[in-house]
Amino acid sequence: MEFWDSVCQELLFPIFAVLKSSQDLSRFNTQEDMSVWLSTTMIQALRDLIDLYTFYFEILERFLDGLLDLLCVCICQGKATV
Amino acid sequence: MLDCPECSLTSEATVKDGSGEDNMIRYWFPVLFGFYDIIMNGEDLEVRRLCVPHSLSLQLLTSTAFQSS
Numbered sequence: 001m002e003f004w005d006s007v008c009q010e011l012l013f014p015i016f017a018v019l020k021s022s023q024d025l026s027r028f029n030t031q032e033d034m035s036v037w038l039s040t041t042m043i044q045a046l047r048d049l050i051d052l053y054t055f056y057f058e059i060l061e062r063f064l065d066g067l068l069d070l071l072c073v074c075i076c077q078g079k080a081t082v
Numbered sequence: 083m084l085d086c087p088e089c090s091l092t093s094e095a096t097v098k099d100g101s102g103e104d105n106m107i108r109y110w111f112p113v114l115f116g117f118y119d120i121i122m123n124g125e126d127l128e129v130r131r132l133c134v135p136h137s138l139s140l141q142l143l144t145s146t147a148f149q150s151s
Contacts, residue, residue: 003106011111011118027123041121041130048138 008063015045019073046074 018025018038028034053060053067060067117137124130 003111006107006111007114011114015118015121036127037130040127041134044131044134045121045138048134052138 004059004063008060008066012049013066013070015049016042016070016073018042019070019077046070 018034025034028037049067049070053064114137117133120133121130121137124133
């Protein structure tokens with residue numbers, strides 16, 4: 001389970017950290033770049049992450065709270081796309 | 083490449099050396115990190131678009147191997 005701990009904490013959930021922390025915005029050169037990344041790459045990653053949980057719920061069940069927190073943050077975003 | 087025992091994607095490989103999870107971290111985590119780096123920092127939209135499903139597909143593949151072990 002250490003592998004999945006590492007994957008979830010260091011790779012999966014950090015993709016969406018920009019939704020929680022304005023510090024992550026510094027990696028974007030412009031507001032437009034951020035908007036494009038959010039509406040394309042991040043949305044696709046979110047859909048695929050949910051699929052990953054769907055197909056491998058037995059393995060990822062222990063990380064369900066992380067996914068639910070992420071979905072709450074997405075719902076509370078002002079952007080309709082997210 | 084995926085059939086070689088070092089990849090730890092077969093149950094035989096994980097039983098043989100007993101360090102299946104170490105190999106998962108040692109060999110597959112860097113690959114997944116590479117995908118992550120492209121998703122987060124890649125400048126080309128098309129490259130990022132192609133990278134996301136491949137990253138998650140690879141995680142599904144490693145999940146299957148992890149389950150079988």
